[in-house]
Amino acid sequence: MLRAFLRTEAGSTTVLLVATVLALLWANSPWGDTYEAFWHTPMGISFGDADFSLDLRHWVNDGLMTVFFFLIGLEVSYEVRLGQLRDRRLIAVPAVAAFGGMLVPAGVYLLLNFGGPGAGGWGVPIATDTAFVLGVLAIVGARCPDPLRAFLLTLAIVDDVLAIMIIAIFYTASLSIPALITAVVLLAAIVTLRWLRIWRAPAYVVLGFALWVATLESGIHPTLVGIALGLLVFVYAPTDQKLLLAGEAVQEFTSEPSARAAREATRRVQRAVSVNERLQLRLHPWSSYVIVPIFALANAGVRLDGETLRAALTSPVSIGVALGLVLGKFVGISLGTWLPLRFGWGILPGNLVWGQLLGGAAVSGIGFTVALFIVDLAFDGSPVHAQAKIGILAGSLLSALLGWVIFRLAWDRGGVCAPPEAEPPEELPDRLTVPVGPADHVRGPEDATITIVEYGDFECPYCGRLHPVLEEIRRKNPDVRMVFRHYPIRTLHPRAASAAIVSEAAADQGRFWEMHDILYDNQRFLTDADLEHYAAELGIDPWSDVPGHAARIALHEESGRDSGVRGTPTLFLNGVRYQGGLDKGSISRALDDLRESP
Template sequence: MTQSLIKELTSPVQMVAKIMRTSSFQYFVSKISQAGFLLFGSAIVAFLWSNIHPESYDHFWHQQLTLQLGSFSLSHSLAHWINEGLMTIFFLTVGLEIKREFLVGGLSDPKRAALPVAAAAGGMVVPGLIYAACNLAGDSISGWGIPMATDIAFSLAVLSILGDRVPFGLRLFLTAFAIADDLGAVLVIAFFYTPSVNLGALGAAAALVVLLFALNRGGVRHSCFYIVCCIVLWFAVAQAGLHATIAGVITAMFVPSSGKYDTDIFLKLVSDRLEKIRCRQDGGCGRSILVNRSHLNAVQEIKLACREVETPLQKLEHGLSSWVGYLILPLFALANAGVHVVGLDLFQALTHPITLGVTLGLLAGKPLGIFIFTFAIARILKAELIQGTTWTHILGAGFLGGIGFTMSLFIANLSFTQGEYLEYAKIGIMIGSFFSACGGYALLRWSGKPS
């Protein structure tokens, strides 16, 4: 048993294969795709609940929840705690994903990143312009940022349904441009959806950013220090008048992205320990590793080395992804996807400039912007598409980019307070996202299996 284990672990080819099968990207895609289905179910529940029993829906999410520590107390509605509190963890995860993509992912090489970044830019500019064109004459222009976002969980969930009908490179492209799109959405929230600023609290937030920088440069690797700083930064940013969830993105930028051991040291250490196990095994120290103290010590050292070679960024991202995908995003959908259509003038709702602007921005603006900008940059830079992908695939991905949902709902809540405008925005998000998903699925399925 031990000899077979040693043989497997010491085979370079098998080791590389195992690493590839369990790569961070595949782990991320798998987790986020599963979360997309749960998110879809939560949205349906919210829609049904808000129309079958609207009073209980509104009462539940608007009941006050108070956090009290001594004389200090903070009281907000349950929906507010989810949107401003739990969603900070979501934005922390988004920040970690963005950082990983810029370091080792699809955005790490400027030439490779050109196409997904162009897609993200087009997918933000064109939908925003379409919305603005529909709402220039009214007082609803503040919602221009709503159709600019892409819900990466929903998009990857649709791709997972298609299975091997789409090339692996398209998953890389969609993930890269969706993360670049998330970065753009974060910047839009920070710069355009921020009320008046409290300079004193902003100074405290700046001091905490300096502390995060010092922790990073000082080699502090334990995630709990960064989590504590994120919580305190959340309070400071909220008091400053900025959107509190930005604290998550800021914290993510300073989480260390290198392991305690580099690859060479890790491989040497593991190789040495495996050699000791092999020598002792050949020396007749017993067939079972469980009865040999030397073998156990070597295995424990290998286990410790595996932990130390993993970066804090990876550990935190893996640790948070399940909580975000299976708890936070479904709760966000339950609290925000409720649209009161019973008793609503549907004709007026469907033809209102907000509804039209959001729907057309997602359904038409996203695929057009993504396709045109990607095509233009590819011609200007003479860049090639990822192997296996075609321009039909890019157009299909553009439609999937029109699934705005999570981030669109988030920006809608910042754009409009409670009232008809928010309901119209939600209706536009639901319609635009649904038909974008259908259009993307149909187009990619029609395009056939990759060769």
């Protein structure tokens, strides 16, 4: 589900960008006056004396965007029940980071606008645009691992929920009590249908549309309806019985293909998957490729003539929005990530290093969809409306560039995981101080002419990428043997030490290398529950001798420090520290040089 979501959002970034550029070109063309005129065209429904009408922009912002927020509700519901938000330790860090990423930008904006005509726009720089952020991460490519995408997606979900709460509380001008009561009654009717397990789509569509109209008339922004309905959609993990029935139906169709068997197999397979997941699969492309780009086309158009740009350059509104997105988001998310890690409130979702986290904090300053949304609520008809939009565009562009630079610098450090304090100023030794002995984990022939000693960390992403490279080298070079020594970097990888302990428990049963391969193949899943599952597969007790195994790991770490190891992975070839590239070609050439040397 997460991978499908990421592919859809990242792929839609180009469409969203094209829509934004078209809006800007249209608004700044010789026919620029038609831009506002078109989006203010009224459109509605009338029945006798009853009339319901909105202009096109409000149909987009209040109507189509409800589907966008409905999908956010679906995603929140799924993640809370089946996804990453089930684990409170994984929620804590991105949740606090999201809170910091909203509080600090709002504070930066208010420092420049408090008491002025633009003070009401403090909500503009608080929200992150998920589609644009994931698009930038797709461009970053290998520099951004999947755990960082998962971290930022969780952060964005919390960010969106908080932003919608802010819209509901601070950007509701007036309330109509009768309409509000009607909306509450309709919502209760939908909850009752769900409680009675009545799954008739027409009933939900009719009640949902009536709820949207009632909410709109009440004065509360109707996008809240989308979130509420998304949260109410039923989500569940497929039961063994449903999977068995689906498998039998598919097998029947495979053995005796027919229209009846195909229909039954389709029905059984669909029932095995929750309505939540099916709706996400169907609606995500419409939201990502149609609804959000139309929203951008309707809202991103702002005139960029000399007078407007000069006003924006000196406007506290545009400067406040831009600084809030670039500086506020970066500082707020970075501080909000550091605090829960520092005080042990939570853990990161995977093998992340600070360079990647800082890059993610920077690109999170790309605020577009919800930012433009709040601009219309805060400055509708105000002369600073255009200035706020220019601040959004400038701040988002600068945030994307800052993130790209940080990712580039972090990657160019050399592809090694190391804590910030790991590089001392003194010259490091380059010889292996503790020779390979009987207590080491060795894979390969005893009479090998070349021995590769790796100091590794099971949660280090660079060790994970090196693992298949070393395996291929060992298979193709019968004169090479591999030795693995532990060097868990606890300040960066909270699960590395536990994984190392479990591997030592496997070593007691002569199954170290089996566990070694399992751990590297499942780097993203190294919780205690995951480790116990892997141990059960091999028939071992993972916590059989924690003090003894920890002492053995400590000896590896001590030998590594004495040998000049400061990060992972670090390799020694026949006792000499290898300082070349960690790709197959570079290591193979170093092995050839060893063979040729006297």
